Amino acid sequence: MIAEAGDRDRPRDARPARHRLGRQRVVAAASTIETAPLGPLAAFVTEKTTDLLVNGAAGLWVDDGHGPTRASGWSLDEAAVRELAIRLIAIGGRHVDEAHPCVDVRIGAGVRVHVVLPPVSTSGTLLSVRIPRLSTSRLTDLRAAGMLTGDEAQRLASVVEARENLLITGAAGVGKTTLLAALLAEADGGERIVTVEDVAELRVDHPHVVGLEARQSNLEGAGGVGLDQLVREALRMRPDRLVVGECRGAELRELLTALNTGHDGGAGTLHANSIDDVPARLEALGALAGMTDVGVARQAVSAIGLVLHLERVGGVRRLARLGRFHLDAHARLAIGPA
Known part of the structure; x- marks a missing residue:
């Protein structure tokens, strides 16, 4: 599992409880997401989740296969959303800033992360995460x-x-x-x-x-x-x-x-x-x-x-x-x- 930035040097049990919970839920949902350090987003992933959509400070919307619905319990402000977006893009091997405000990367075995920063985005930092299905369909x-x-x-x-x-x-x-x-x-x-x-x-x-x-x-x-x-x-x-x-x-x-x-x-x-x-x-x-x-x-x-x-x-x-x-x-x- 890829540790989150700032967590690598801490003992595993000393890392933030919200991050440990996120990992547990992600592992239970799909093993492909074990290597995706989604941080606070991880707690909102279930086995049915297809998309996580963060609209700056306005909130988080989760699509569990029936269309996006606003998630309760999400409270990141614009600065925290921007920090999360930059970190996820960096994990995917790229860089996002005002000069390159629109970036798309793949993390791990298939989690897709797309970010748009202001001023291109007029609604704050926009973060779109597509969660792949581990199981195959017939x-x-x-x-x-x-x-x-x-x-x-x-x-x-x-x-x-x-x-x-x-x-x-x-x-x-x-x-x-x-x-x-x-x-x-x-x-x-x-x-x-x-x-x-x-x-x-x-x-x-x-x-x-x-x-x-x-x-x-x-x-x-x-x-x-x-x-x-x-x-x-x-x-x-x-x-x-x-x-x-x-x-x-x-x-x-x-x-x-x-x-x-x-x-x-x-x-x-x-x-x-x-x-x-x-x-x-x-x-x-x-x-x-x-x-x-x-x-x-x-x-x-x-x-x-x-x-x-x-x-x-x-x-x-x-x-x-x-x-x-x-x-x-x-x-x-x-x-x-x-």
Whole structure:
């Protein structure tokens, strides 16, 4: 376990009681969080926690899978929140200050920490912590949780077996990564899965999964490794299935090209508020990669076999719609029911 700054030289039992309690609860929740020195945040983590959101001195919101709710018992002021944010970013190997006010790091085996400092933030120091799930999910688990019906789970298992390329869409926190991991777990055990992620989050119950993670530039602006480069590197690693955790920019071009050149069975995720917004989102990302709308449309129709859109309804994450891409009368990308 990584000790907190200032705690390393103290006897274990002499460390602050709130920190000992935090560690006990984190260990009980998920062993991946044992190495994450979350300090006062640790006491708010349970086995169901997905996100911890600190809004400066305004308070802490905790998402246990049903949307963020304000936590009682949290009393850090702005100075203490800023100190905590700086320390967590330092543990992740980076530095955050007024010159570099927005930083994203991964701590330990998958805890994602994102910080925004004033004056970029107008609400004080903003700290967002994504807690990974240690346990892996299968389609049967998602059916039990209400995300899928029995028929949907059976259909998706058949889609994976048929090696259709998949795009999973939805807003933040609706379970895109969870569903992607469950689908990949259905792949044949003899296949090699290569994942590419901005921040490593996928936990796949499969015997042959290797992952690549993007790296931000250092303070001098050097050393960055983007998702577009990692997709190209992944293609040299003999993948049976190529997976991009989240398409955000130029990597879309590399992924569509790969899926159009014989790398079937691949998958990716995309932020979109509704399934009808997906074509426009892909066009916008394609523009970042220098692709025309027509180019994106033709590549997407050929490369992506099925779109799975997730929503959160009444606190329950569920598969809302399935769609397939096609070209409209103007050769632009459109989507219809599947």
